[in-house]
Amino acid sequence: MIEFKNVTKRYGSKTAVGDASFDVEEGEFFVLIGPSGSGKTTTLKMINRLIPLTEGYIYFKDKPVSDYEVYEMRWDIGYVLQQIALFPHMTIGENIAQVPQMKKWKEKDIDNRIDELMTMVGLDPDTYKNRKPGELSGGQQQRVGVVRALAADPPVILMDEPFSALDPITRESLQDDLISLQKEIRKTIVFVTHDIKEAMKLGDRICLFNEGRIEQIGTPEEFLTHPKNDFVKEFIGSNKDKSITVGEFVSMNSGSAEHGNYPLVDEDAMIEEAFKIFAEHDTVAVITDAGYKLLNRQDVFRHLSEKRGDSA
Amino acid sequence: MTTFLETLNSRKGELLATLIEHIQISFIALLIAAVIGIPLGVILTKTKRTAEIVINVAAVLQTIPSLALLGLMIPLFGIGVVPAIIALVIYALLPILRNTYTGIAEVDSSLVEAARGIGMKPMRRLLKVEMPIAMPVIMAGVRTAMVLIIGTATLAALIGAGGLGDLILLGIDRNNTHLILIGAIPAALLAILFDVVLRVIQNLSYKKAITLVGTIFIVILLVAVAPLLTNRGDSMTIAGKLGAEPSIITNMYKILIEVETDYNVKVEDGLGKTSFLFNALESDDIDGYLEFTGTVLGELVNMPPESNEADKVYEQANAALDEQFGMTMLEPMAFNNTYTLAVKRDFAEEHGLETIGDLRKIEDIVKPGFTMEFNDRTEDGYPAIRETYNLNFSDAVTMEPQLRYQAIETGDINLMDAYATDAELREYDMVILEDTEAVFPPYQGAPMFKQEFLDEHPEIVEPLNKLAGMITDEEMQDMNYRVSVEDESPYDVAEEYLEENNLLE
Numbered sequence: 001m002i003e004f005k006n007v008t009k010r011y012g013s014k015t016a017v018g019d020a021s022f023d024v025e026e027g028e029f030f031v032l033i034g035p036s037g038s039g040k041t042t043t044l045k046m047i048n049r050l051i052p053l054t055e056g057y058i059y060f061k062d063k064p065v066s067d068y069e070v071y072e073m074r075w076d077i078g079y080v081l082q083q084i085a086l087f088p089h090m091t092i093g094e095n096i097a098q099v100p101q102m103k104k105w106k107e108k109d110i111d112n113r114i115d116e117l118m119t120m121v122g123l124d125p126d127t128y129k130n131r132k133p134g135e136l137s138g139g140q141q142q143r144v145g146v147v148r149a150l151a152a153d154p155p156v157i158l159m160d161e162p163f164s165a166l167d168p169i170t171r172e173s174l175q176d177d178l179i180s181l182q183k184e185i186r187k188t189i190v191f192v193t194h195d196i197k198e199a200m201k202l203g204d205r206i207c208l209f210n211e212g213r214i215e216q217i218g219t220p221e222e223f224l225t226h227p228k229n230d231f232v233k234e235f236i237g238s239n240k241d242k243s244i245t246v247g248e249f250v251s252m253n254s255g256s257a258e259h260g261n262y263p264l265v266d267e268d269a270m271i272e273e274a275f276k277i278f279a280e281h282d283t284v285a286v287i288t289d290a291g292y293k294l295l296n297r298q299d300v301f302r303h304l305s306e307k308r309g310d311s312a
Numbered sequence: 313m314t315t316f317l318e319t320l321n322s323r324k325g326e327l328l329a330t331l332i333e334h335i336q337i338s339f340i341a342l343l344i345a346a347v348i349g350i351p352l353g354v355i356l357t358k359t360k361r362t363a364e365i366v367i368n369v370a371a372v373l374q375t376i377p378s379l380a381l382l383g384l385m386i387p388l389f390g391i392g393v394v395p396a397i398i399a400l401v402i403y404a405l406l407p408i409l410r411n412t413y414t415g416i417a418e419v420d421s422s423l424v425e426a427a428r429g430i431g432m433k434p435m436r437r438l439l440k441v442e443m444p445i446a447m448p449v450i451m452a453g454v455r456t457a458m459v460l461i462i463g464t465a466t467l468a469a470l471i472g473a474g475g476l477g478d479l480i481l482l483g484i485d486r487n488n489t490h491l492i493l494i495g496a497i498p499a500a501l502l503a504i505l506f507d508v509v510l511r512v513i514q515n516l517s518y519k520k521a522i523t524l525v526g527t528i529f530i531v532i533l534l535v536a537v538a539p540l541l542t543n544r545g546d547s548m549t550i551a552g553k554l555g556a557e558p559s560i561i562t563n564m565y566k567i568l569i570e571v572e573t574d575y576n577v578k579v580e581d582g583l584g585k586t587s588f589l590f591n592a593l594e595s596d597d598i599d600g601y602l603e604f605t606g607t608v609l610g611e612l613v614n615m616p617p618e619s620n621e622a623d624k625v626y627e628q629a630n631a632a633l634d635e636q637f638g639m640t641m642l643e644p645m646a647f648n649n650t651y652t653l654a655v656k657r658d659f660a661e662e663h664g665l666e667t668i669g670d671l672r673k674i675e676d677i678v679k680p681g682f683t684m685e686f687n688d689r690t691e692d693g694y695p696a697i698r699e700t701y702n703l704n705f706s707d708a709v710t711m712e713p714q715l716r717y718q719a720i721e722t723g724d725i726n727l728m729d730a731y732a733t734d735a736e737l738r739e740y741d742m743v744i745l746e747d748t749e750a751v752f753p754p755y756q757g758a759p760m761f762k763q764e765f766l767d768e769h770p771e772i773v774e775p776l777n778k779l780a781g782m783i784t785d786e787e788m789q790d791m792n793y794r795v796s797v798e799d800e801s802p803y804d805v806a807e808e809y810l811e812e813n814n815l816l817e
Binding site: 048050070071072073074075078079081082083085086087088089098099102148149158 | 420422423425426427428429430431432433436440441444445
């Protein structure tokens with residue numbers, strides 16, 4: 001569906017993406033990942049020509065993207081942004097209707113399509129269709145963002161870190177929903193993230209970038225079992241460490257508490273978020289299925305030092 | 313309060329007419345400014361460097377004082393509504409341009425990327441995303457421009473564009489607060505009304521907004537054009553400066569010409585300054601106006617008077633006018649609207665004052681109050697008086713022209729400068745001290761034309777010359793009093809004088 005052939009993007013003398021080549025199959029969930037500045041977003045935006053490439057070819061449906069009339073091509077490539085970027089002055093319905101309108105669909109067909117898609121992502125059309133984006137929560141807004149991209153039934157969807165601005169709980173639930181949605185619609189999805197956990201969870205295949213170069217392309221299993229080099233190993237590893245949730249620090253021994261006196265942290269929150277709170281407070285209350293559990297600074301450090309010891 | 317309502321009642325026809333003119337000028341100027349400013353602002357967002365330059369140019373234009381801008385328009389576009397609208401457009405451009413530019417440039421870049429990413433073409437992106445999001449900022453600029461326009465349009469009366477400024481400037485000239493308020497309050501209300509209309513337009517869809525603005529435009533155009541269609545026949549325009557006296561005299565010209573010839577005469581009184589009138593005459597926007605011999609020498613041909621005799625000054629002025637500009641003054645009237653010194657009648661009687669020289673004997677008790685200009689004019693002001701008559705007063709106080717009369721009434725001053733035909737001299741019961749040494753040059757009024765205009769219309773010369781040597785200082789004072797204090801119509805006063813003196817036969 002999408003093919004990169006020796007694609008290079010340079011800004012002046014600086015190479016943002018160097019000699020990238022890969023294939024994205026029809027119906028595949030393809031994840032571009034890498035540290036910030038590694039060229040993953042640039043790669044994504046070269047597909048719908050938001051960023052022009054310097055050298056090489058990108059094929060969309062076996063034709064170079066440069067051969068398409070750019071606006072019409074974009075109608076066939078859905079686009080979801082990190083900033084969500086729903087048009088604030090339009091209703092949810094109008095936001096979704098944009099591409100079908102440009103494709104000159106009939107009013108009635110557009111209406112039906114809006115209802116169908118909103119229902120599919122769990123937003124009741126009667127309740128939400130005529131509201132403005134500002135009245136919706138972040139998670140609801142990004143569901144609309146996905147629906148806007150899907151509106152005219154494009155074969156390809158580009159998603160640029162779509163869930164990174166959301167809180168961890170919402171993020172997880174949107175990831176789950178995207179997985180089930182994809183089972184239903186089987187679109188070709190190119191998805192940018194910097195979160196290896198998210199990549200592992202969502203991707204059929206993962207493409208890891210580092211400093212504009214592709215380090216490895218493969219399935220999540222291949223990444224775990226056959227990391228190509230130290231960078232890949234470290235990237236997966238470091239991300240693994242980072243992806244420890246607060247919940248993992250809470251043990252059976254942790255005391256229960258009325259939360260009133262302590263700052264609240266969700267058990268699914270990353271431990272880094274708790275660090276910020278520990279800078280100010282000695283103890284936090286963790287929300288778990290078994291109620292509020294107390295966690296203090298000493299417990300965390302003890303746990304961490306034991307973990308280090310394990311891996312050494 | 314009652315006098316306010318009386319003034320309002322007697323002026324309500326005029327108020328309605330000037331209000332409509334004001335709406336027309338303001339709306340058309342705002343519309344043109346928006347039609348230029350908004351698209352230009354949008355285009356400028358594409359070229360940042362040009363944008364800087366254009367916005368700075370607009371800012372420089374904005375710094376030109378509004379009166380000066382109106383004055384600059386006359387040599388280029390003449391007098392009337394057109395130059396007024398052009399000046400107002402120039403004035404209103406900056407806020408609209410800058411706000412449009414800022415509004416569009418500050419649309420969240422991720423929204424612009426979203427619009428591009430989903431395949432909006434630039435025009436759709438502009439109309440569906442950028443403009444609606446920038447609209448509150450753009451409309452804030454339009455509203456600022458609107459307030460500027462409605463305010464500045466009150467000055468447009470000075471170049472003959474009419475509007476509420478007619479009432480306000482008349483009120484200022486006559487020191488009539490009620491008249492000023494009758495002009496100023498509707499101007500303020502108008503600004504509020506426009507603001508409401510703009511808010512309504514802001515919330516409409518493009519189609520409805522354009523339809524509404526278009527409808528208003530057509531209505532205003534029809535109202536503006538209708539009178540032009542009924543205006544038939546050969547006509548000429550004769551103008552005068554702001555004030556009761558020029559209004560009365562130009563109306564006399566109108567009556568005399570219309571009685572004796574087939575021409576219609578349009579009186580364009582109340583124009584701002586000597587230079588406005590002179591430029592308008594030069595560019596054929598008006599055909600003639602009431603000018604004074606002393607002003608011709610002092611301000612137009614820039615010559616010192618060779619003599620202080622009225623006849624000689626007239627001859628000198630006329631010769632210089634003909635030589636420098638190809639213009640002619642017809643024969644002047646009798647009254648001499650020159651500087652003079654005046655005192656209260658009882659003060660004059662008490663001290664036996666008749667001439668300026670008589671002041672010498674009461675030097676110690678004289679408390680003069682002069683206008684700043686009179687106090688400063690070396691040739692024909694206070695310095696010349698002091699020297700010629702060998703007078704030595706304690707330091708003169710300088711003050712605003714209208715305040716002198718109040719000050720002399722309260723006794724803060726007891727001697728002041730005045731124009732010989734000021735209505736206030738009668739109103740405050742004052743007498744003029746005779747200038748026996750002829751320090752003040754004569755300022756005699758006469759109609760002034762281009763010579764070629766007189767050659768083409770020779771039949772107007774004889775009727776206008778009927779006023780030669782007519783109207784004394786006292787008669788002029790009296791007529792000025794009736795118009796500016798008793799609020800009679802200048803036309804009626806003019807007609808009555810002509811009839812009483814058998815000039816219409």
